[in-house]
Amino acid sequence: MVSDSIGQMGVNERFIGSNQFTMYYDYSFGNEFGMMGFKDENYSDAYRYPTYYAMARWKRFGTSIKDVSTTFDRSSTLSAYAGQKNGKTTLMVINKTNSPQSATISVDGATIVSERADTFVGSTIHDTLPTFNGKVVPADDLSDAPGTTTDIGAASSYVRSFPGASITLIELTTQP
Secondary structure (H helix, E strand, O other): OHHHHHHHHHHOOOOHHHHHHHHHOOHHHOOOOOOEEEOOOOOOOEEEOHHHHHHHHHHOOOOEEEOOOOOOOOOOOEEEEEEEEOOEEEEEEEEOOOOOEEEEEEOOOOEEEEEEEEEEEOOOOOOOOOEEOOEEOOOOOOOOOOOEEEEEEEEOEEEEEEOOOEEEEEEEEEEO
């Protein structure tokens, strides 16, 4: 899964360019990492691979990786990556199961004021016709599918549910 692979490259300080050949080959080699697929050789009826949404999420994640702890099995249940962008903590959470998973979120003793979330949800994590923030087939720049902002109420932690087969990017507004 591309979302998890990108997170692992960041956590383990590996450059994405090191995988350029793996990401170039097409599906006939068993490693399709393209962002768009086409139903025929005339390139009509284009559709987005999950990679499209994964790359869009990571673009908004930020440029730094922070430590994050979780009690979930990262390989089969829930992966979480923490970062920072424009002074806000970001979380990338990937639910690899087909069932919702709840997790407690806290940030180094800070008070959490609100969250802004963007969520990709499919029938499976490899779905080629998922919803993005509740919209099927959003605009190419995803501008017509805005995320949701939730007031947390100045809490030190809160419980959040992640839909089955989803990738969620959360941007947290905190106070020291």
